[in-house]
Amino acid sequence: MTNSKTVVIAVANHKGGCGKTTTVVNLSAELAKCGLSVLIIDLDPQANASLHIGKKHPSEIAVTCAELLLSEVEKLPLAIHSDTNIEGVSLIYGSLALGKTEDELKDFAPRPSEELREKIKPLHGIYDVILIDCPPSLKLLTSNALAAATHLIVPVESGSQYGMYGVTDLLKLVDKIRRINPNLELIGALLVRHDERQTVCKLIEASAKEQIGKLIDIRIPTSTKVNQSAIAQMSLHALDRTAKVSREYRHLAELLIKQLNLKIEK
Numbered sequence: 070m071t072n073s074k075t076v077v078i079a080v081a082n083h084k085g086g087c088g089k090t091t092t093v094v095n096l097s098a099e100l101a102k103c104g105l106s107v108l109i110i111d112l113d114p115q116a117n118a119s120l121h122i123g124k125k126h127p128s129e130i131a132v133t134c135a136e137l138l139l140s141e142v143e144k145l146p147l148a149i150h151s152d153t154n155i156e157g158v159s160l161i162y163g164s165l166a167l168g169k170t171e172d173e174l175k176d177f178a179p180r181p182s183e184e185l186r187e188k189i190k191p192l193h194g195i196y197d198v199i200l201i202d203c204p205p206s207l208k209l210l211t212s213n214a215l216a217a218a219t220h221l222i223v224p225v226e227s228g229s230q231y232g233m234y235g236v237t238d239l240l241k242l243v244d245k246i247r248r249i250n251p252n253l254e255l256i257g258a259l260l261v262r263h264d265e266r267q268t269v270c271k272l273i274e275a276s277a278k279e280q281i282g283k284l285i286d287i288r289i290p291t292s293t294k295v296n297q298s299a300i301a302q303m304s305l306h307a308l309d310r311t312a313k314v315s316r317e318y319r320h321l322a323e324l325l326i327k328q329l330n331l332k333i334e335k
């Protein structure tokens with residue numbers, strides 16, 4: 070049995086390399102381990118989440134997010150791949166073509182920011198959680214993710230002095246999208262590569278709290294296991310479930326299950 074309510078979480082921050090894809094992949098794996106049915110929507114032309122968890126290369130996929138966004142809703146079943154490298158996690162692939170999709174949406178779609186929301190409407194009630202991996206930009210693809218989402222997580226690279234650079238622009242876009250998606254709820258900023266002993270991390274933590282307003286009470290540490298798991302195309306859980314970074318993603322999943330009242334299938 071699935072939840073009648075599907076939680077759609079956009080993981081967004083236009084700052085590149087702040088941990089969006091790592092969070093989407095490993096949070097999905099931990100939610101699935103808890104018995105939830107999970108779908109990842111890879112909205113990034115770089116398709117890193119697809120390269121990580123997909124059984125095929127994105128170039129071999131007939132209906133990726135790019136085709137889905139520009140097609141009729143009938144293409145939806147062809148876009149969903151339930152056989153992935155992470156058990157219990159399905160995938161709508163991203164692809165390089167998403168770069169062009171943005172221009173085409175702008176020129177041809179009646180409501181350019183609302184195409185994803187329309188296309189995934191039939192999935193409400195089918196999955197417990199849908200996670201959207203956003204590209205490092207604030208253009209139409211991210212607008213589509215925010216318009217389709219019920220919730221938002223903003224990963225912030227804690228170990229970098231530039232970690233908060235540009236966040237106000239993201240918050241402005243969120244405000245704008247709330248005009249078409251008034252119920253979009255900010256779960257909070259997620260500090261990634263955090264080390265509480267480092268001054269820079271303390272500064273970023275304070276600044277994220279002040280500017281974003283909500284901090285998720287989980288800190289993701291730096292770990293070489295993150296790269297290892299991507300190279301091995303497995304989740305951190307499968308690579309080494311006892312590593313601290315794996316434990317923190319597990320705690321994040323448990324926190325969301327509690328906070329969002331997600332029902333676990335028996």
Ligand SMILES: Nc1ncnc2c1ncn2[C@@H]1O[C@H](COP(=O)(O)OP(=O)(O)OP(=O)(O)O)[C@@H](O)[C@H]1O
Nearest residue numbers: 085086087088089090091205262290291292295296
């Ligand atoms: N906690 C971590 N410890 C060590 N390395 C990490 C951690 N999180 C992410 N990384 C590494 O940092 C790089 C960027 O991470 P990731 O791809 O998740 O960021 P992103 O925000 O999705 O990037 P992009 O904006 O390009 O989509 C990757 O090489 C990843 O393996």
Ligand SMILES: [Mg+2]
Nearest residue numbers: 089090113117
């Ligand atoms: Mg990414």
